[in-house]
Amino acid sequence: MEEILKKYKTTKLEGVNVWFKAAPVDAFPKDGGACVKYKDLQIAVFNFERLNTWYASQNLSPEKQEMVLSRGMIGDHNGIPMVACPLHKKTFSLETGENLNGDLEPIAIYPVKIENNIVYIGFSE
C-alpha cells in the first residue's frame, strides 16, 4: 500500500486520546464538507445538518490518492450516510468507511464532537 494511505487509521471513540479543536461550526457548509489540517494529516469533515450529525474521514481518495473527499457530495444511500468522491463518484460509508459501489480499500473514519459551537475531531495521537 502507498505510504501516504498508511497515515490514516480509523479511530474509534474509545481510542481517542486527543480531541483536536478544528474550527467553529459555521466554518463548515451546511449539508456539505470541508477539510481540516491536523499535523501532517488532511481530514474531511462533513456536516449532516438535516440530522444534526457530523462525520470525519481521511481527505485522501483511496482510489487515486488525491486530497479531494471533502469536496465530494454527501448524502445517504439506503440510510447509510456517504460521501461521493468528486473524481469518479466512488461512494464511501461515513459510518464504516466502506466503499459502497466498488471494492476499494475502506477510508479511515474519525469521531467528531461539537462543544460550544466548536468542532472537535478525535485522534489516537
Place this chain on the structure above:
Amino acid sequence: MKTIVVIGNGMVGFKFCEKFVTKENLGNYKVIVFGEEPRPAYDRVHLSEFFENQNAKALELAPQSWYEENGIELITDTRITDIHRDKKTITSVNEKQYTYDYLVLATGSSAFVPPIKGVEKKGVFVYRTIEDLEDMLSYAAKLKVKNPNAKAAVLGGGLLGLEAGKAAMDMGLEPHIVEFAPKLMPRQLDSRSSQVLQLKLESIGLNIHLSKATNQILGDDGYITGMEFGEDDVLDVEMLIISAGIRPRDELGKTCNLEMGVRGGIVVNNKMQTSDPDIYAIGEVALYNQMIYGLVAPGYDMADVAANQILGQTETLMPDEIDMSTKLKLIGVDVASFGEPFMPASKGHSIIFENKTQHLYKRINVSLDGKSLLGGILVGDAADYNMLHQIYLNGMSIPEDPAQLILPASEGGTTFGDVTDLPDEAQICSCESVTKGQICNVIENGEATDVTGVVSYTKAGTGCGGCKPMVTDLTNATLKALGIEVKEGVCEHFDLSRQDLYKIIQVKGYTTFNEVLDNHGTGGHGCELCKPLVASLMASINADTANKEYAIQDSNDRFLANIQRNGTYSVVPRVPGGEITPDKLIALGQIAKKYDLYTKVTGGVRIDLFGATLNQLPLIWKELISHGFESGHAYGKSLRTVKTCVGSTWCRYGMDESVSFGIELENRYRGIRAPHKIKGGVSGCIRECAEARGKDFGLIAVEGGWNLYLGGNGGATPRHAELFAEQIDNETVIKYIDRYLMFYMRTAKPLQRTAAWQDRLEGGIEYLKEVIIEDKLGIAADLDEEMQSLVNKFECEWTQAVNDPEMMKRFNHFVNSEDEDDNLVFVPLREQKMPEPWK
C-alpha cells in the same frame, strides 16, 4: 478432437459460434472461422446506422476478444477458395490448407447486379457491407462539392431499396427510387398500400419512379450521369445504388459438386445438411424448401439447428413453415406485412381500412369462417403490428367483428389483445427465439427487474429490434402483475421523474433543496443524484446561480471550475463565438504565466488554464474579471460555446455573419442550466467549417436565411443534428431555439443530452416542429416567456463570488489554515507542467 470449420463470419456464421459455445461438452471440438471481410461479424441489419456515426465498432456483434475467450479461432480478411471433399480439406486464398471433420457454409449472399449496359461505371454501388457504405460516403462527399444539388437513384423499390433511398437523402443527395414493378415493396404490399406508401415517401422527399425498366446506364468519362429507361425517358443521376435482390454466395458449393438449386443456393434438408452429410449450409446461402430466406431470423434458427445436429442433438430440426413477416425500419414511415399479405378471395376475406390524406392503409385477411387471422398489411401506422403478428402466429381467436382489430378507436375499433393474453410459448422475439414464457420467467424469478435486465438476460430485442415495444410492454405488465411498481423516480429519495419535479418546483416556487426533499421526497438526506438535479431544476426555473446553495451542487459547480486529475482545477473564461482581442489574449497569457498554469486551446475553441489550486481560483478570477472576462460555465450542465466560422466578415464564401450571430446566441444562452451541457455552432455557408451539425443547435447560412439543425452531439455516441427549419431569419432562429431549449429543459431525463432526448421523443423532429412551430400544445408563449426571463436574469457567478467575502471562503483548502494542499506534485511537460502520473 474434431474440427469444425465455419466459412463466413457474417450474422449467421457468428450466431452459429454463439449458439455453439453455450452447448455442453465442447472439450472435444475445435472451431475455426474464416471471414472474407476485414473485421469480425457485424450487424448488417442495422447497417444504415453506419451513416449516422460511421462507427463500425458499434455495429460489431462481438469483439475479436470474444472469439479468443471462447476458444474459437477467427481468421478474418481471408477468403476460402476451394473445398476438397475427398480429403476433407479446404484451401484459403493464401494457399493454406485446413482439414475439417464438419464444415459449415455461412457465406451469405451478395447484392444482385443486373446485367445492364454500363453498370460498371464509377458511381454505381451496392449496399451490403461497411466498405460499400464507406465508398458511397466518400463518393457522395466529392459529388456535393462539385454540385450541392446532386441526385442519387436507387435501383429497386423493395425493403432494402427504400432504406438505401433514405440513406441517399441523409447523404444530402436528391433521392430517387426506380422500381421495375408497378408497385413498391412488391413482395410485401398490394397495389393500394403501395400507393399510400408512395404518397408518404414523396411527402418526406423521396422521388418514386415505378414500372421503369432500365435499358442502360449513361456516363461520361467512366462516371455515371444518368439512367435511360426508353427513348427520351432519361433520369439524370450522378450516383446509383443497386438494390435489386440478392444472390447466394454458393460458388464453393458449385465447385465441389454439392447439390444446387436451379437458380442457385446450396440445397439443405431440415437438419441443415447439404448433399454431403458432413457439410452444413446456413443463412442466406442455404436453399431450404426451395427458398432463400433473405431475413436474419430464419438464418439464426438454421444456425441453432446446425449447432445441435453437429453435437448429436438430432431432434432439433428446422420447421417447415417459416415466418416471413417484416417491418420496414425507416424512421417516420410505418410499414409492415405479416403472414399472407395477399389473399385470393377463395381462401378468405379481406378487410381494408384506408385514409389517403393521413397516409393510412390497413388490411387484414381473415379465414372464411371468420375465426382466424391469416395475414395483413399495415402502412402509416404499424402500432398494432406486434399484436396482430402474435395473433396470427399463435392462431389466437379474434373478435366476432374482425374490423375492430384495425379500425381507429373513433370508428369502433378497440385495442384488442393484450400482451398478457398471449400463450407462454408465443415467440416475442423471433430473431433470438425468445418466448413470452422465458421473458416472464426471468422477471418472476427475480433475475431481471426492468427492460434492460430482461434484454441482457434473454437477448430479446437484440436482433432487428422490432420486438422491443412488445418486450417493454410485457416486462411492465409482468412487473405490475407481481405488484412491483415500475419505477421512474430519479433515485431512492424521490419517486418522481425529473419532469414531475420540474413542474412541482415551478408551481410551488421552492427555492431550497430541503423544501423539495421534505415535501416530496421519501426521507433521508438526498444523494449525488437528486441534489445536483434539484439544483439544476431550480436554476432552470429561477435562474439561480450555483452560488446560491453551493453544497447541493455537483462538485464542479460548487467550486465553479472543472476538477482535474490531481484535484486542482481548470479555468475557462467565456470567449463568445471564439472572437478574442489581442489585448485579451495577452491578459490571458500574463495571468497564466503568473500562476504557472498549463495552457491549452479546448475542443470548444476557448483557452483553458489548468492546474489552479482551490485557493488560487478566486485570485485568478479576480484578475480575469478585471480584464473584462466572465465565467465560461465550462464546469456546468449549461451552454458551453457557440462555435463559429469566420463567415461573411472575412471568408470569401460566407453568406452571412456567422461570428456576429454566434456571439449573440452565446450571450443569450450563457449561464442557463439544463439537463446536460449544450453546445451551438454557426457556419457561414454549407461548407460547414464550424461543424454546426455536430451541436445541440446548429446554423448554416444559405441563400435567403439560416438553416436550423437540432439535436446533434459529439461525445461517445456522435449524432448529426436534424434539419428543423430552412431559410429563416435571425429573429425566427432565436424564437425556435428558445422554445426548443426550454421544452428540452422541461421534459428531458436527468443528464440526457438533446440528441438522446430527441431520439426518444415520440414522433421525433416532426413532433418538435408541431410543438415549436405550430404550437400544437399551446405552450409556445410560456416557453418564450420563461426563456426571456432566464436571459434577463443572467448574472456571472464568478463575479458574484469574488465580490462577496463570505463566498470567497469556500475556496480555502483548509478551514483552519491558510496552507495549500501539500499533496500536489507536478512534473515538467514540453515547457509547461502536468500533474505527476497516477500510479
